[in-house]
Amino acid sequence: MFQALPDKVRIREVGPRDGLQNEEQFVPTEAKKDFIRRLIDAGLQSIEITSFVNPKWIPALADCAEIGSEFSDIESVTTNALVPNMKGLDNAEAAGMKEITLFMSASEGHNKANINKTIGETLKLFGELLPTAKGRGMRVNAALSTAFGCPFEGDVPPEQVAALTKELLDMGADEIGIADTIGVANPLQVKQVMEKVLSLCEAKRLAVHFHDTYGTAVVNNVAAMEMGITQFDAAVGGLGGCPYAPGASGNVPTEHLVYTFEKMGVDTGVDLEKLLQTAQFIQDQLGHPLASNGFRAWLGKKKHAEQKAEEAS
Amino acid sequence: MFQALPDKVRIREVGPRDGLQNEEQFVPTEAKKDFIRRLIDAGLQSIEITSFVNPKWIPALADCAEIGSEFSDIESVTTNALVPNMKGLDNAEAAGMKEITLFMSASEGHNKANINKTIGETLKLFGELLPTAKGRGMRVNAALSTAFGCPFEGDVPPEQVAALTKELLDMGADEIGIADTIGVANPLQVKQVMEKVLSLCEAKRLAVHFHDTYGTAVVNNVAAMEMGITQFDAAVGGLGGCPYAPGASGNVPTEHLVYTFEKMGVDTGVDLEKLLQTAQFIQDQLGHPLASNGFRAWLGKKKHAEQKAEEAS
Numbered sequence: 001m002f003q004a005l006p007d008k009v010r011i012r013e014v015g016p017r018d019g020l021q022n023e024e025q026f027v028p029t030e031a032k033k034d035f036i037r038r039l040i041d042a043g044l045q046s047i048e049i050t051s052f053v054n055p056k057w058i059p060a061l062a063d064c065a066e067i068g069s070e071f072s073d074i075e076s077v078t079t080n081a082l083v084p085n086m087k088g089l090d091n092a093e094a095a096g097m098k099e100i101t102l103f104m105s106a107s108e109g110h111n112k113a114n115i116n117k118t119i120g121e122t123l124k125l126f127g128e129l130l131p132t133a134k135g136r137g138m139r140v141n142a143a144l145s146t147a148f149g150c151p152f153e154g155d156v157p158p159e160q161v162a163a164l165t166k167e168l169l170d171m172g173a174d175e176i177g178i179a180d181t182i183g184v185a186n187p188l189q190v191k192q193v194m195e196k197v198l199s200l201c202e203a204k205r206l207a208v209h210f211h212d213t214y215g216t217a218v219v220n221n222v223a224a225m226e227m228g229i230t231q232f233d234a235a236v237g238g239l240g241g242c243p244y245a246p247g248a249s250g251n252v253p254t255e256h257l258v259y260t261f262e263k264m265g266v267d268t269g270v271d272l273e274k275l276l277q278t279a280q281f282i283q284d285q286l287g288h289p290l291a292s293n294g295f296r297a298w299l300g301k302k303k304h305a306e307q308k309a310e311e312a313s
Numbered sequence: 314m315f316q317a318l319p320d321k322v323r324i325r326e327v328g329p330r331d332g333l334q335n336e337e338q339f340v341p342t343e344a345k346k347d348f349i350r351r352l353i354d355a356g357l358q359s360i361e362i363t364s365f366v367n368p369k370w371i372p373a374l375a376d377c378a379e380i381g382s383e384f385s386d387i388e389s390v391t392t393n394a395l396v397p398n399m400k401g402l403d404n405a406e407a408a409g410m411k412e413i414t415l416f417m418s419a420s421e422g423h424n425k426a427n428i429n430k431t432i433g434e435t436l437k438l439f440g441e442l443l444p445t446a447k448g449r450g451m452r453v454n455a456a457l458s459t460a461f462g463c464p465f466e467g468d469v470p471p472e473q474v475a476a477l478t479k480e481l482l483d484m485g486a487d488e489i490g491i492a493d494t495i496g497v498a499n500p501l502q503v504k505q506v507m508e509k510v511l512s513l514c515e516a517k518r519l520a521v522h523f524h525d526t527y528g529t530a531v532v533n534n535v536a537a538m539e540m541g542i543t544q545f546d547a548a549v550g551g552l553g554g555c556p557y558a559p560g561a562s563g564n565v566p567t568e569h570l571v572y573t574f575e576k577m578g579v580d581t582g583v584d585l586e587k588l589l590q591t592a593q594f595i596q597d598q599l600g601h602p603l604a605s606n607g608f609r610a611w612l613g614k615k616k617h618a619e620q621k622a623e624e625a626s
Contacts (some may be wrong), residue, residue, distance in 0.1 A: 001504050183610075186576035187535055191314050212528070214607040215569035219532035222500055249610050256528035263499035293604065294527040297496075297562050 002226060008267035009230045012207065013048040013254055015282065017082060018238025021051060023057050023286055029063040031285050033070050038281055039236065040077050042274035044254075048101065048233075051082035052092045065095045072096025080141060084115065089129055093136055100138055102126055102175070105145040106161050109152030114145065125168065125196050130172045139286070142173040144208065148185035148193060162196040165206070175205050177233060177240075180220065183213030183241075183249045187223035188244075193225040207231035210252050212238060212291075217252030218260055225266070232257060237279035237290035253292035255279065315539060321580035322543045325359040325520065326352050326567055328595065329380075329394060332552025334364060334371050336599055342376040344598050346383050351594055352549065353390050355587035357567075360384075361414065361546075364395035365405045378408045385409025393454060397428065402442055406449055413451055414490070415439055418458040419474050422465030423494070427458065436480065441487045455486040456522065460500035461506060476507040478519070488518050490546060493533065494524030496554075496562045499538035507540040520544035523565050525551060525604075530565030531573055536581070545570060550592035550603035566605035568592065 018037055020027055027035070032050075039047055049071055055062035064081065072078045072095060080099035091149050092100050104122040105111035111119050126142070133140045149159045150230075165176045178197065185193075189207075197206065206226040208231070210217040222233050235251035258270045279295045333340055340348070345363075352360055356404055362384055377394065384392045385408060393412035396402050405413050417435040418424035421568050424432050439455070446453045460474045478489045491510065496507075505522075510519065521537040521544070523530040524594035548564035576593045592608045602609075 001508075002501055005501070031378040065469070100543060187532075188315055188318070188577040195314075212606050213610045215525070215528065215531050215566060215605070218528050218572065218574055219500075219535050222501055222532050250607060255526060259527040260499055260529055260532065264501040291606065291609075293525050296604075297526045 002264070004228075005264060005266055006225065006230045008231060008269070009225065009261060010046055011044065011046060011254060011257055011268050011270060012233045013044040013236060014048040014209070014233050015039070015235040015237070015239045015254070016250055017048040017051050017061065018233075019235040019237075019282075021060050023060055025127055025286050026060055027282075027285050029066050035278065035282055035285070036067070036071060036079075038278040040074070042278055043268075043270040044077070044275075045269060046078045046080070049079045049081055052088035052095075052097075052100075053084050061137065065091060068092060068095030068097050072257060080139075083129070083133075085125065086129065086132070093138070098138060099141065100133055101141040101143050102129055102173070103143040103145065103162075103222055103231065105150070105181075105252060105275065106147045106154045106164055107150035107156045110146040110150045113152065119164070123171075125174075126168070134172055139174050140172065140273055141175045141177060141207075142168040143177040144168070145179045145181040146178040147178045148184060148189060151182050153263075158193040158196040161193055162200050165197050166200040169201055169205060175207055175211050177207040177230070178202070179209035179233075180211055181209075183211030183217065185210060185220050186216060187219045190220045190223040191227055193310060194224055194229065194250075198227060203228040203230065206235060209233035211241060211249050212252050213249035218256050221252060221257055222260065225261075234276060237248070237295050238292035239282065239290065240245060245261070250291050253279075253294055255292060255294040255298075259294060315577070317541075318577060318579055319538065319543045320580070322538065322545060322574060323359055323489070324357065324567060324570055324581055324583060325361060325499075325544065326345050326357040326549060327361040327522070327546050327564060328548040328550070328552045330361040330374065331535055331546075331564055332548040332550075332595075334373050335554060336373055338599050339375075340595075340598050342379055345376065345380055348591065348595055348598070349380070349392075351587070351591040353387070355591055356581075356583040357390070357588075358382075358582060359391040359393070359607040362394055363393045364399035365408075365410075365413075366395065366397050378404060381405060381408030381410050385411070395456075396442070396446075398438065399442065399445070399471035404558040406451070408605055411451055412454065413446055413457050414454040415442055415486070416456040416458065418463070418618035419460045419477055420466045420469050422458040423463045426465065432477075434486075438468060439481070439484060439486075442583045447485055452487050453485065454490060454520075455481040455490045456490040456492055457481070458492045458494040460491045461493040461502060462495060464495050473504040474506055475513050478510050479513040482514055482518060486569075488520055489514070489543070490520040490522050492522035492546075493524055494522030496530065498523060498533050499529060500532045503533045503536040504540055505543065507537055511540060516541040516543065520546060523547035524554060524562050525565050526562035530571050534565060534570055535573065538574075549588060550595060550608050552595065552603065562608070563604050566592075566607055568605060568611075570619070572607060
């Protein structure tokens with residue numbers, strides 16, 4: 001059986017940021033706010049709402065200041081936003097963000113391609129950003145991309161992931177998100193990487209983030225949970241990436257994690273029905289079908305029930 | 314870590330039967346043969362090729378006699394077909410089938426809906442079919458549907474699944490396929506059910522069959538493997554069911570299982586690239602996109618490479 005399943009876990013919804021950032025369709029700001037409010041209403045207690053990067057790079061999130069401000073006073077839910085540099089940090093603070101996420105890759109190739117810096121240069125930047133953000137009273141996460149494989153370098157040594165995770169914690173980060181950015185991890189590898197990381201770091205300061213390229217996202221999350229991790233990223237409807245883009249697939253659908261964990265007796269605090277209604281809301285906004293199996297099955301069931309009701313009336 | 318992973322496993326490809334039976338599009342007989350040949354060429358060593366049910370019920374497989382005959386002389390690969398009654402058995406034998414699969418449900422509600430018999434009546438029928446088929450030199454599998462949940466009854470007691478599995482083995486079946494027909498299982502439940510079944514039956518006479526309604530098919534297969542199961546059903550491209558039909562979702566995509574198992578160091582004997590080419594072949598035949606994440610990611614990568622090559626030329 002499973003050893004020591006936790007009573008409850010925290011799922012961080014990343015749909016509004018990781019999910020929407022690559023969408024060609026700009027989701028109107030009011031619809032984004034509605035989307036986030038629906039996620040809160042569904043029971044998500046941690047939500048990555050936007051990214052304070054230059055809108056030239058991510059036009060889909062050009063309304064970050066307005067989105068940040070909208071939710072800056074919410075006490076019951078934790079909202080966070082990505083921050084790439086000092087300007088982003090200033091803007092996030094101005095918008096009232098109380099939690100930010102810095103990001104880098106565990107592999108040089110992806111770090112260079114994504115943020116045009118070496119890992120050494122990025123750590124130097126973090127050395128400035130981290131104390132500044134902490135000094136301004138913010139909680140700071142760090143996301144470590146390509147921790148289970150890099151599109152340029154292939155395998156990434158677990159020792160490297162563990163050492164970088166520890167270094168980021170030692171620098172003052174509150175929580176590290178260990179990410180399978182391109183969705184290539186397998187559950188044996190997850191256990192091996194997490195064993196190395198957990199030999200140096202506390203589980204309660206770690207989160208995992210899996211994409212679903214080969215349908216392995218749920219099993220990888222379960223493998224991480226078996227190793228003692230209780231904090232998981234997910235995106236409603238499997239938003240994120242683009243199924244037709246090379247090396248970029250969607251996040252694990254939040255509904256798949258909620259379904260699996262709840263059925264295993266692990267409390268997520270999320271209302272599955274409200275979550276699926278939220279998937280439908282954002283699918284309607286985007287105008288293209290979402291990839292999530294669970295969402296499509298729910299939609300099929302709903303349509304079938306509606307047809308039956310119509311036939312009966 | 315994972316306890317005692319097997320060195321190798323057997324994946325049974327069920328795409329030609331479970332995959333195609335609900336498709337509205339009739340795949341021409343020659344294309345079906347081509348599909349099966351491609352699966353063999355990709356390394357699948359066990360393939361469920363058709364079903365000898367009345368074509369009135371499953372018009373998509375009305376060419377069962379011709380499909381059966383076509384592969385009756387193949388020595389290197391095991392082919393099997395579903396058989397619902399004595400007439401089906403006669404027809405399967407006439408087509409040269411050496412292995413058949415009888416089918417029933419672990420829950421009364423689904424058994425009644427699917428084959429219009431009680432479980433008791435079905436076992437009585439099996440009592441006639443099994444010795445007859447064995448007497449004709451056939452290998453006989455039995456598929457036990459709704460073993461992890463029934464669309465009519467909900468939960469199905471693990472004790473009931475274990476008792477029926479044992480009864481079918483005692484009646485002379487060579488192998489029992491324990492099936493999550495509607496894709497509702499979770500990995501904790503899989504381990505609990507398999508523990509009960511394995512307390513009465515040998516692992517080598519069992520197989521599992523998972524559908525992917527909530528994205529749990531890979532984790533459920535891995536959970537079964539952890540319990541000692543080494544025989545798994547899958548359908549290339551995630552064929553099977555219909556994502557828009559209530560309570561019917563596709564099989565676990567064969568490419569997801571192959572990817573996961575091989576990455577974990579477990580030999581499947583399957584060539585992933587040839588398998589994905591076969592998914593593309595059958596998608597082209599069906600004329601609608603397949604649901605498999607892995608297949609869509611592969612297709613996206615391929616299109617991207619083709620575009621790059623075109624730009625360069």
